[in-house]
Amino acid sequence: MKIGLYFGTFNPIHVGHLTIANHMAEYSDLDQIWFVVTPQSPFKVKSSMLDNHQRLEMVYRATKDYLKLKPSDIEFGLPQPNYTINTLTYLQEKHPNYEFALIMGEDNLKSFHKWKNYELILEGYNIYVYPRLSEGTIETQFDKHPKIHHIDAPIMELSSTFIRKSIKKGKNVRPMLPEHVWEYVDEMNFYK
Template structure:
């Protein structure tokens, strides 16, 4: 089974994340997509970042109606600060029966060469890249790499930052969020202060 790992803070998860993940699950050879919720770094505490449990809960609520999408708290138990290579190594040891791949936006592909042990990641894992709006064509040294797969997913311009700022300004962002996530945010009064 091929698992696509979609890393993020998901603060909060929104319909853009779901559209990209579902597109990857339905239009590539990936069997499942795991939303890997990045824990809040104890070294960089941000007031606008919800705690790990609440962000995981929102991902759980957002994905519960999708067979191929799953929440993952796998990084919560790993030493911080954590690197993608450590998570991949841990997952490969824990689930040797699965093949793990990364999902990332074109913008992240541009800086892949700065990642810790990026050569090892490319040697052992496929990377599925979705398009992002950028200035002109995104050139990357990895574009022709056999492990890089460009997937023509819809381009999403929704950001969690925009959603948080809008909630603080008392704007209605309900259409940008799965209904269960919107209800949770509203109920808990997240991002409103």
């Protein structure tokens, strides 16, 4: 089974995240997409960041009706600060029969050469890239790399930051959030 790992704080998860993940599950050779909820760094406590389990709950609620999309709290138990290579290594040891791949936006690929042990990641894992509107260029070493697959997914220019700021201003963001997530955010008075 091929698992695509979609990392993020998902603060909150929104329809853009869901659209990209579903597109990867339906239009690539990945069998499942795991939303890996990044824990809040104990060194960088941000007031706008919901706690780990509240964000995991939102991902659970957003994905529960999709067979190929799963929430993952795998990083909650790993030492902080955590690096992607450590999570990949841990998952590979825990699930030796699965093939893991990384999902990232084109904006992240542009800075991928700055990631810790990016060469090891590229050596052992495929990377599925979705388009993003962003500045800068992709390093030539990643251009046409056999492990980097560009997936023609819809460009989603919706951000969690925009949603949080809009909620704070009293705007209706309901269409931007999966229904179950909207209900939870509203019920809990998050981001107000």
